[in-house]
Amino acid sequence: xxxxxxxxxxxxxxxxHVMPMRKFQLVADGLAGRDWVRVExxxxxxxxxxxxxxxxxxxxAVRSGEPRALAExxxxxxxxALWPSVLLTNGGAIAAAARxxxxxxxxxxxxxxxxxxxxxxxxxxxxxGLVVAAExxxxxxxxxxxxxxxxxxxxxxxxxxxxxxxxxxxxxxxYGNDYWQNKPYRDVENVQHTxxxxxxxxxxxxxxxxxxxxxALERGTAAILAYGRPDLVLYQAGADPYREDPYSPLDLDLxxxxxxxxxxxxxxxxxxxxxxxxxAGGYTPDVSKVVDVHIGTFDAAKAVYGLEx
Ligand SMILES: [Zn+2]
Numbered sequence: 001x002x003x004x005x006x007x008x009x010x011x012x013x014x015x016x017h018v019m020p021m022r023k024f025q026l027v028a029d030g031l032a033g034r035d036w037v038r039v040e041x042x043x044x045x046x047x048x049x050x051x052x053x054x055x056x057x058x059x060x061a062v063r064s065g066e067p068r069a070l071a072e073x074x075x076x077x078x079x080x081a082l083w084p085s086v087l088l089t090n091g092g093a094i095a096a097a098a099r100x101x102x103x104x105x106x107x108x109x110x111x112x113x114x115x116x117x118x119x120x121x122x123x124x125x126x127x128x129g130l131v132v133a134a135e136x137x138x139x140x141x142x143x144x145x146x147x148x149x150x151x152x153x154x155x156x157x158x159x160x161x162x163x164x165x166x167x168x169x170x171x172x173x174x175y176g177n178d179y180w181q182n183k184p185y186r187d188v189e190n191v192q193h194t195x196x197x198x199x200x201x202x203x204x205x206x207x208x209x210x211x212x213x214x215x216a217l218e219r220g221t222a223a224i225l226a227y228g229r230p231d232l233v234l235y236q237a238g239a240d241p242y243r244e245d246p247y248s249p250l251d252l253d254l255x256x257x258x259x260x261x262x263x264x265x266x267x268x269x270x271x272x273x274x275x276x277x278x279x280a281g282g283y284t285p286d287v288s289k290v291v292d293v294h295i296g297t298f299d300a301a302k303a304v305y306g307l308e309x
Contacts, residue, residue, distance in 0.1 A: 002298070002307055003099050004031060005042040005092040006109040012076065012085035020287045024109045027279065027294045036307040037298060042095035042108070044087035045136075049094065050127055052135035053162065055119040062086065062126055074121030086126045089113075093129035093278060094136045097232060100276035101142055105265075105305055107298070112148075112236045112278040114156035114173075122158060129278065130234050131162045134169060137232065144168060147230035149220060151260060152238030152280040153177065153248055160199040170227045171199040172220040176208060176241055176250040198227060204241075206249035210256040213241075214263060221267045233268055233275040237261060239282025239293035246283055257293050261300035269304055 006028040011021035031037045050059050061070035063083045071078040092108035099106035112130045115123035134146035147170040150156040156173040163171050173193075193201045200223050202216040224230065237260075239245070241252050252260075268275040277297060282290035301307065 001036055001038055001309065002105055002107065002301060003038050003040055003096075003103065004028070004107040004109055004298075005095045005099075006039050007041045007088045007092065009085055009088045010092065010110050012082050013079065020283065020290065023282060023287055023290050023294070024279070026287060026291045027109050030291050030295045031298060034298065035309040036302060040095075042088065042091040044084070045090035045094055045132060046087075049090065049132055049136050052139065053118065053128055053131045058119045070120060074116065074124055074126045076124065076126070082126070090127050090129045090132045093133040093276075096276040096278070097133040097137055097234060098142065100232060100274040101137070104274050105301060106276045108276065108278050110278055111280050112150070112152075112234065114150055114152060114159045114236060114280070115154070116158040117161050123154065125158060128158050128162060130159055130236070131166075131169065133234065133276070134232070138168070143231035145170070145228060145230045146232045146234060147224045147227070148172065148234045148236065149224065149264065150174065150236040151217070151241070151264070152236045153240035153245065153250070154238075154281060155193055155201060156236065157193070160193070160196070160201070163196065163199040167198055169198060170224055170230065172224055173199070173201045174204065174213070174216045174220050175201065176204040176206070176248060204250055207251055209251045210259060213250075213252060213256065213260055217260065217263050221264070225271065229271070230273065233273045235264055235275055235277040236280040237277045237294070237297045238280035239284070239290045240280070242282070242284055242289065242293055244284045244286075244289060246285070247281075254292055254296055258296040258300050261297045262304055265301050265304035
């Protein structure tokens with residue numbers, strides 16, 4: 001059995017937007033036939049949880065809507081409904097991370113928000129749920145070290161920036177954000193990245209397929225263990241590397257992404273690393289394909305862990 005955290009309130013009512021908020025609910029619905037998945041509601045994150053990662057001014061801006069430019073720095077129109085929804089999505093990440101320590105494996109049907117920085121949001125990411133979850137478990141004394149394995153299409157620039165003051169945190173970002181030939185779709189300012197001792201990145205050139213992705217994963221997972229065995233792995237299983245995604249310059253189909261997930265889970269299981277995953281990006285206009293990628297991650301988990309009802 002695996003627990004997946006979801007709440008209908010994850011979807012902030014932001015109107016028509018490239019970010020398909022309803023995908024969270026669609027993934028929850030799509031899991032209904034799988035009796036080895038239990039969907040539970042998480043408790044919301046608290047302002048104290050956010051305060052371990054984000055500046056007081058930024059947290060207050062998202063809560064109150066003022067100053068508006070800061071409250072909308074993630075590029076969502078602010079409304080009073082944003083605050084409760086981001087508390088729930090971050091609560092989902094915390095709950096999944098905690099559950100993974102008990103069960104070895106858990107999921108949150110929310111994004112990881114890897115573009116979010118300490119004092120502002122970026123690229124549809126308000127608060128960095130990955131680091132919020134890691135800090136929450138650290139504060140509870142449940143982990144000392146955490147690694148993020150980020151396989152969203154985009155570089156996890158917010159998480160990398162938060163690593164600067166957190167030597168106990170390691171970020172590995174495997175991304176296809178080479179937008180030199182793809183400028184119309186560029187949404188974050190990150191074409192080249194500077195790695196650091198606890199944040200590394202592997203860029204997949206435009207047109208990369210399964211072989212390049214799996215080779216990068218081998219290097220990335222090895223880099224995580226080389227830094228030191230983490231007490232917990234947080235996995236960003238993005239759906240936006242998918243070949244039909246309007247942002248993706250990569251050549252990865254559903255099967256390739258399922259193979260990605262299988263490799264990640266097989267690595268975590270073999271190394272006995274608790275792992276919690278989040279959904280991350282996915283913008284294919286036919287949202288059912290985004291949902292298929294995310295459901296595929298669950299099926300890959302079942303294939304590796306042999307989950308029973
Ligand atoms: Zn993305």
